[in-house]
Amino acid sequence: xxxxxxxxxxxxxxxxxxxxxxxxxxxxxxxxxxxxxxxxxxxxxxxxxxxxxxxxxxxxxxxxxxxxxxxxxxxxxxxxxxxxxxxxxxxxxxxxxxxxxxxxxxxxxxxxxxxxxxxxxxxxxxxxxxxxxxxxxxxxxxxxxxxxxxxxxxxxxxxxxxxxxxxxxxxxxxxxxxxxxxxxxxxxxxxxxxxxxxxxxxxxxxxxxxxxxxxxxxxxxxxxxxxxxxxxxxxxxxxxxxxxxxxxxxxxxxxxxxxxxxxxxxxxxxxxxxxxxxxxx
Numbered sequence: 001x002x003x004x005x006x007x008x009x010x011x012x013x014x015x016x017x018x019x020x021x022x023x024x025x026x027x028x029x030x031x032x033x034x035x036x037x038x039x040x041x042x043x044x045x046x047x048x049x050x051x052x053x054x055x056x057x058x059x060x061x062x063x064x065x066x067x068x069x070x071x072x073x074x075x076x077x078x079x080x081x082x083x084x085x086x087x088x089x090x091x092x093x094x095x096x097x098x099x100x101x102x103x104x105x106x107x108x109x110x111x112x113x114x115x116x117x118x119x120x121x122x123x124x125x126x127x128x129x130x131x132x133x134x135x136x137x138x139x140x141x142x143x144x145x146x147x148x149x150x151x152x153x154x155x156x157x158x159x160x161x162x163x164x165x166x167x168x169x170x171x172x173x174x175x176x177x178x179x180x181x182x183x184x185x186x187x188x189x190x191x192x193x194x195x196x197x198x199x200x201x202x203x204x205x206x207x208x209x210x211x212x213x214x215x216x217x218x219x220x221x222x223x224x225x226x227x228x229x230x231x232x233x234x235x236x237x238x239x240x241x242x243x244x245x246x247x248x249x250x251x252x253x254x255x256x257x258x259x260x261x262x263x264x265x266x267x268x269x270x271x272x273x274x275x276x277x278x279x280x281x
Contacts, residue, residue: 002121005114007036009053009062011077012043013069019093020045023068026091026107033111038062059084064114064261070094075140075236078126078258082138087121087259098183098196098271101262110263118264123257124180125199129233130250131243137235140258141181143251144206144234145243146173151230154209160224169213171205176223176251178202180258183275185237191215196268199253222252 008030012019027037027050038061039052059065065081065088067074074090074097081088090100091107102110113119127139137143147155157169177186179194182202187193191204192215201223204215226248233241233249243249273279 002117002119003063004117005035005063007038007062008064008066009040009058010037010043010066010068011040011073012045013067013073013093014043016069016093019068022093022104024050026066026068026104029107030111032108033115035111035115037066055080059086062086064088066091067100068093071097071099072238074099076238078140078260079138079236079238082126082254082256082258085256085259087261089261098275099180099260101260101266113264114261120262120264120266122197122260122262124196124260125178126254126256126258127176127178127201127251128254129235131233131241131247133250136254137233137239137241138254139176139181139235140178141184141236142175142177142186142202144173144175144185144232144237145225145227145249146232146234147227148230148232148242153229155231156228158226159203161218161221163222163224167213169205170209171213172207173205174225175204175206176201177204181236183272186215189215192217193272201251201253220253222250225249225251 030037039050040058041052041054044052067077067090077088092100092103128136129143130136145157154170157174159167175186179198179200180196182194186204189204189206191202201218205213228245231243233243
């Protein structure tokens with residue numbers, strides 16, 4: 001049994017029609033189980049009459065956080081939460097998500113489970129990156145090293161493992177992914193599916209220029225990368241940082257994981273079957 005949850009913070013996916021009405025209904029459902037839901041200030045809209053707090057204040061007062069949206073909204077929240085080591089879960093309002101815990105129709109049932117401590121708390125490996133030993137950036141799914149499309153030529157990425165050079169990728173870009181992110185951009189580029197609670201780093205070249213450039217699954221190590229032209233480090237498809245041939249990008253497993261709440265009976269493999277339609281004729 002986990003600890004009983006009685007207070008939650010919430011963030012909403014921006015610019016989403018009818019999300020304010022949906023939030024009000026979810027808030028009422030949790031209130032029936034004596035769980036208070038407080039909205040994060042940046043999600044506050046004029047049509048919502050509810051309590052709200054700045055993010056930094058909110059995370060210090062709640063037991064966990066909710067994102068209402070899709071996997072992208074949850075990933076954005078987890079990145080913001082990483083310094084605080086607080087757990088979160090997602091309520092999915094789009095298509096089937098890999099990370100979100102429930103859909104809105106299941107909110108009363110899940111609220112009851114949270115109130116009684118009946119849920120899973122999973123630690124997901126996250127990655128951290130720094131450029132020239134600068135500020136650390138966190139990725140839940142992946143970092144992408146990509147060329148600047150305004151610059152002509154072939155992108156070459158020198159890759160080092162624990163200071164030892166092991167490859168020079170000739171490709172459009174290189175994905176450095178977590179197991180959680182193995183079913184995101186990584187799988188679209190032909191990378192492997194890795195169970196999300198493993199502690200690995202995945203390297204998958206995108207549109208490699210030679211057939212010998214294959215995806216790799218690595219142990220816990222320190223990776224460094226140098227490129228031969230102007231490019232970008234893209235974080236979870238949400239943020240983009242310029243990098244140059246003079247820069248060294250260091251990526252490794254972050255010391256702290258990201259914590260996700262899920263239903264007790266949630267099956268990752270059932271999600272895979274539904275998402276990829278495995279076993280269907």
